[in-house]
Amino acid sequence: MSEGAIKVYDADNMVIGRLSAKVAKAALLGDRVVIVNVEKAIITGDRKTVIKAYKEKFNIRTSYNPRKGPFHHRRPDKLVRRILRGMLPWPKPRGKAAFKRIHVYIGIPEKYANMEKIILEGSKYHSLTRKFITIADLSQELGWRHPEVM
Numbered sequence: 833m834s835e836g837a838i839k840v841y842d843a844d845n846m847v848i849g850r851l852s853a854k855v856a857k858a859a860l861l862g863d864r865v866v867i868v869n870v871e872k873a874i875i876t877g878d879r880k881t882v883i884k885a886y887k888e889k890f891n892i893r894t895s896y897n898p899r900k901g902p903f904h905h906r907r908p909d910k911l912v913r914r915i916l917r918g919m920l921p922w923p924k925p926r927g928k929a930a931f932k933r934i935h936v937y938i939g940i941p942e943k944y945a946n947m948e949k950i951i952l953e954g955s956k957y958h959s960l961t962r963k964f965i966t967i968a969d970l971s972q973e974l975g976w977r978h979p980e981v982m
Contacts, residue, residue, distance in 0.1 A: 839858055840944050840948070841949065841950050841951075841952070842868055843868065843870045844869045845872065845873075846874065847874055847955055847957050848874065850954070855934065859930035860920065864935075865933060865934045865935070869938075870937060871909075871939070871966065872966060874964045875964065875965050876963070877963060877965070883965070883973045887973075887974070906976035909936040912967060
């Protein structure tokens with residue numbers, strides 16, 4: 833399969849599940865995919881419920897040797913990349929190849945600053961009065977500290 837074009841998605845105010853489904857499909861079709869501003873993506877639901885669910889997930893570990901995993905990411909880019917992995921047929925070679933074509937960034941790197949970004953209007957969260965939490969807020973609740981804040 834030949835490498836496709838680079839598609840740059842802007843995750844600002846996007847529901848992460850909807851965006852991830854589109855990105856996973858594009859990667860499976862052979863496109864190289866870049867997601868920027870991933871810390872501004874949104875998880876819908878009550879803030880406390882989402883944080884509680886992720887903190888419960890962090891308690892899952894092996895009892896005989898916790899250093900062997902499973903490992904749970906706190907950084908926004910790695911957290912979203914793991915969400916994307918769940919939408920791909922990971923055990924199969926085409927799923928692993930698609931996963932390698934996906935790159936996720938916090939903010940906008942200079943390399944992609946001038947490229948045209950794809951904004952999925954269907955994936956945008958229009959009603960910001962409803963319950964939601966951003967990926968950056970969730971990551972901070974889980975213990976991630978942004979390098980600029982330190």
